[in-house]
Amino acid sequence: MGGLFVARLTSGRIPQKGTWYVGPATGGEIQRECRGQPHISLPKEIAAQNGNLEESSSTKDGSICGYESLHHLLSVNLKPHLYKEVSRLLIGLNCGKPLELIALPEAAKALSSKHDFDLQAFSFDADKELLREPQVVRVGASGVNILCLQEAWMMPFAFCTREKRWCEFAEPVDGESTRFLQEYARKYNMVIISPILERDVNHGETLWNTAIIIGNHGNIIGKHRKNHIPRVGDFNESTYYMEGNTGPSCVSRRLYGKIAVNICYGRHHPMNWLAFGLNGAEIVFNPSATVGELSEPMWPIEARNAAIANSYFVGSINRVGTETFPNPFTSGDGKPQHADFGHFYGSSHFSAPDASCTPSLSRYKDGLLISDMDLNLCRQLKDKWGFRMTARYELYADLLARYLKPDFEPQVISDPLLHKKSL
Numbered sequence: 001m002g003g004l005f006v007a008r009l010t011s012g013r014i015p016q017k018g019t020w021y022v023g024p025a026t027g028g029e030i031q032r033e034c035r036g037q038p039h040i041s042l043p044k045e046i047a048a049q050n051g052n053l054e055e056s057s058s059t060k061d062g063s064i065c066g067y068e069s070l071h072h073l074l075s076v077n078l079k080p081h082l083y084k085e086v087s088r089l090l091i092g093l094n095c096g097k098p099l100e101l102i103a104l105p106e107a108a109k110a111l112s113s114k115h116d117f118d119l120q121a122f123s124f125d126a127d128k129e130l131l132r133e134p135q136v137v138r139v140g141a142s143g144v145n146i147l148c149l150q151e152a153w154m155m156p157f158a159f160c161t162r163e164k165r166w167c168e169f170a171e172p173v174d175g176e177s178t179r180f181l182q183e184y185a186r187k188y189n190m191v192i193i194s195p196i197l198e199r200d201v202n203h204g205e206t207l208w209n210t211a212i213i214i215g216n217h218g219n220i221i222g223k224h225r226k227n228h229i230p231r232v233g234d235f236n237e238s239t240y241y242m243e244g245n246t247g248p249s250c251v252s253r254r255l256y257g258k259i260a261v262n263i264c265y266g267r268h269h270p271m272n273w274l275a276f277g278l279n280g281a282e283i284v285f286n287p288s289a290t291v292g293e294l295s296e297p298m299w300p301i302e303a304r305n306a307a308i309a310n311s312y313f314v315g316s317i318n319r320v321g322t323e324t325f326p327n328p329f330t331s332g333d334g335k336p337q338h339a340d341f342g343h344f345y346g347s348s349h350f351s352a353p354d355a356s357c358t359p360s361l362s363r364y365k366d367g368l369l370i371s372d373m374d375l376n377l378c379r380q381l382k383d384k385w386g387f388r389m390t391a392r393y394e395l396y397a398d399l400l401a402r403y404l405k406p407d408f409e410p411q412v413i414s415d416p417l418l419h420k421k422s423l
């Protein structure tokens with residue numbers, strides 16, 4: 001296909017009602033709170049400038065000292081020339097210039113203000129090539145080709161509770177939420193990545209944490225089961241589902257590039273990211289559900305690093321808000337029991353192989369991030385940095401093969417002087 005080859009990708013969360021209701025069979029109700037309005041209040045800003053902002057005032061409502069995101073805080077408070085320079089260092093340049101904004105249709109803007117969700121749109125360029133056209137993705141009316149939702153989007157993130165009743169949310173791959181999204185995939189001609197809690201009815205009702213890839217004709221293209229199960233803080237997920245058995249495959253679409261899914265905690269494993277890269281991924285989505293106290297400083301680093309090291313784009317999508325459960329639970333750390341998990345800090349963003357990234361979506365309300373991506377950038381960065389060519393896979397493979405053996409001993413050369421009695 002000739003013409004303009006641009007991948008337009010959308011990542012985000014389906015705007016949802018502020019409350020989750022648990023079905024009659026399970027009983028009870030959990031509250032899910034997302035802040036409705038931006039909180040830019042002068043007293044907080046003044047307090048922040050005076051350095052006496054209580055930590056709780058920025059975390060309670062999910063904002064950052066009253067701002068939607070770090071970038072929002074910086075853009076409002078820094079003089080334009082300072083913001084430009086800070087931005088260059090913080091989120092990088094794409095093809096030597098700041099990321100371009102995409103003009104949004106009025107209808108989309110109206111929807112975002114009616115339903116109060118954050119809406120931002122950017123464009124990642126690649127250099128023009130002599131032999132290849134930029135890579136095209138043709139889309140429906142809204143201009144969206146790929147939509148990726150947050151981890152386990154169809155249920156409260158109840159894994160902290162360890163209560164088995166939440167298993168009732170699990171669905172087969174072709175279950176209710178898939179059927180719901182298939183209709184939208186067809187209607188809007190877009191691929192949808194739908195991360196759910198899967199019930200594998202053909203294998204004794206086994207549960208998995210699975211991302212289903214629904215094609216733009218409503219067909220189920222494939223699925224990826226979460227490779228790594230967290231064992232950290234309140235993320236007690238091994239109580240609910242098994243370690244994935246689908247491997248690090250990526251899905252090849254004729255028009256939309258090669259996409260892969262690395263579910264949440266998998267982002268802490270560089271070899272996991274590498275595996276998707278070795279299979280040729282051009283965009284890896286990381287649908288997540290993680291909370292501020294645990295992982296926020298890691299969030300802007302890991303995906304971006306993966307994009308750089310593997311010469312692909314990464315879409316980082318996180319849940320937003322605080323979910324409160326009917327029964328309090330403990331974290332096994334001697335601290336008092338509590339009924340919520342902490343604040344899911346949103347902050348979804350895209351990272352590119354040239355180290356640029358978009359600003360983050362809101363930290364406290366639902367959002368939709370749209371990005372144009374020229375997938376040619378992946379190969380251009382491979383040619384420039386040669387990470388695939390300079391990597392020493394044979395050394396790593398040899399070390400891994402030896403490491404897997406029970407009699408493995410770390411290769412340490414000790415200082416002979418250590419064993420001398422006196423120097």
Ligand SMILES: NC(=O)NCCC(=O)O
Nearest residue numbers: 230235264265289290295
């Ligand atoms: N859902 C999930 O895997 N969370 C683990 C916590 C984290 O990786 O930040």
